[in-house]
Amino acid sequence: MNILVINCGSSSLKFSVIEACSGKDLARGLFDKLGSETPCYKMESPLLEAPATGSLPCHAGYETALDTLAAYLASEQLQLRIDAIGHRIVHGGEHFTGACLLDQPAMDAVKSCSSLAPLHNPANLLGIESAKRHFPKLPQVGVFDTAFHQSIEPEAFLYPIPFELYQQHGIRRYGFHGSSHKYVASEAARILGKPLKQTSIISAHLGNGCSAAAIENGSCVDTTMGLTPLEGLVMGTRSGDLDPGVIFHLHRSLGLSIEEIDTLLNKKSGLLGLSQRSNDMRSLRQASAEGDVAAQRAVKIFTRRLAKSIAGLRSTISSCDALVFTGGIGENDVQTRAETLARLAHLGIQLDPAANASAGRGQNGIITQPDSPLKAIVIPTNEELMIARETAQLVGSN
Numbered sequence: 001m002n003i004l005v006i007n008c009g010s011s012s013l014k015f016s017v018i019e020a021c022s023g024k025d026l027a028r029g030l031f032d033k034l035g036s037e038t039p040c041y042k043m044e045s046p047l048l049e050a051p052a053t054g055s056l057p058c059h060a061g062y063e064t065a066l067d068t069l070a071a072y073l074a075s076e077q078l079q080l081r082i083d084a085i086g087h088r089i090v091h092g093g094e095h096f097t098g099a100c101l102l103d104q105p106a107m108d109a110v111k112s113c114s115s116l117a118p119l120h121n122p123a124n125l126l127g128i129e130s131a132k133r134h135f136p137k138l139p140q141v142g143v144f145d146t147a148f149h150q151s152i153e154p155e156a157f158l159y160p161i162p163f164e165l166y167q168q169h170g171i172r173r174y175g176f177h178g179s180s181h182k183y184v185a186s187e188a189a190r191i192l193g194k195p196l197k198q199t200s201i202i203s204a205h206l207g208n209g210c211s212a213a214a215i216e217n218g219s220c221v222d223t224t225m226g227l228t229p230l231e232g233l234v235m236g237t238r239s240g241d242l243d244p245g246v247i248f249h250l251h252r253s254l255g256l257s258i259e260e261i262d263t264l265l266n267k268k269s270g271l272l273g274l275s276q277r278s279n280d281m282r283s284l285r286q287a288s289a290e291g292d293v294a295a296q297r298a299v300k301i302f303t304r305r306l307a308k309s310i311a312g313l314r315s316t317i318s319s320c321d322a323l324v325f326t327g328g329i330g331e332n333d334v335q336t337r338a339e340t341l342a343r344l345a346h347l348g349i350q351l352d353p354a355a356n357a358s359a360g361r362g363q364n365g366i367i368t369q370p371d372s373p374l375k376a377i378v379i380p381t382n383e384e385l386m387i388a389r390e391t392a393q394l395v396g397s398n
């Protein structure tokens with residue numbers, strides 16, 4: 001079954017076409033700067049020699065992007081058959097515990113979650129509505145970043161604030177990056193040769209956004225992100241955990257508005273804020289090697305807090321088969337893995353430095369010594385494949 005996976009951001013549309021059972025990538029691409037004066041696109045397929053690139057008319061949006069995409073997929077050279085569409089949706093609140101056919105009640109439920117993700121869900125909905133108009137005969141499925149975390153129990157998802165805020169307004173921890181954590185959990189089970197339902201791991205998704213999750217017997221029991229993706233680990237530009245009192249102080253003593261604090265904590269903090277240089281781990285590693293003290297400190301805070309969170313998550317599950325690193329940093333940054341694991345020796349992790357140095361680059365790899373009581377594994381994530389699989393599974397069973 002060929003699945004078109006669509007991920008709509010506020011000004012972009014990312015897509016891939018994946019043969020769900022083999023995982024084969026048939027096409028992928030990005031429409032960028034939608035709604036601006038200079039929207040542009042790049043689409044490519046291993047079945048064609050050259051990528052298709054170009055610009056779209058001024059202020060073109062999802063409609064024009066999907067016109068261009070549909071024409072590309074149906075073009076004489078490609079002629080790709082699509083059997084269903086899987087949409088990445090950021091927030092499913094408590095409505096969605098798994099993938100779901102996007103009929104009217106489901107669309108209404110996604111809309112009702114918009115207040116929890118005001119920057120993401122409305123963009124996702126616009127993309128779905130456009131896709132429904134362009135491909136009216138195809139089943140359209142929603143796959144939610146939050147769904148995998150719906151197995152988390154109240155003792156882990158409730159904030160210690162007045163209970164009615166949860167009851168009346170849904171203020172609780174939801175967690176994100178669900179497709180990535182779910183994908184690496186299934187890959188870890190395969191690598192360890194165990195059924196997923198008997199596999200327990202802690203997964204660390206370290207990209208621009210970062211989160212870790214404790215997964216016991218295939219189900220998520222806790223994660224570091226909360227009501228929004230701002231909670232938890234230090235990220236590229238997001239602060240992660242801090243004393244909520246900092247927000248009052250920024251407002252009352254420094255006169256910052258709520259909007260300014262929102263921007264400060266989401267876009268100007270994390271690695272960028274600490275280093276005053278970059279949100280990109282590669283640049284920070286290079287700057288650190290050249291002696292930049294702020295970059296060295298930023299990276300140290302990143303790995304220190306990561307190790308502290310992993311140790312905390314370990315206390316939420318009774319056994320653990322492996323610690324998994326994924327995402328751009330987790331898959332590629334040898335030093336982040338080494339520095340984090342050096343702080344976690346007490347969990348029984350014995351790093352194999354040579355295996356660590358050669359792991360990643362698109363390959364799975366165990367990076368601990370053969371007799372290490374707790375294994376660490378690098379697993380390249382594939383959220384699109386997870387979305388394609390879930391879409392195919394749902395469509396196949398209907």
Ligand code: ADP
Pocket residue numbers: 206207208209236279280281282283327328329332333334
């Ligand atoms: P996103 O969350 O946007 O999908 P990615 O998963 O691509 O982001 O991760 C981006 C992060 O991965 C950046 O901090 C980048 O510097 C880091 N990264 C990518 N490649 C490397 C590398 N070879 N070494 C160190 N860090 C890397």
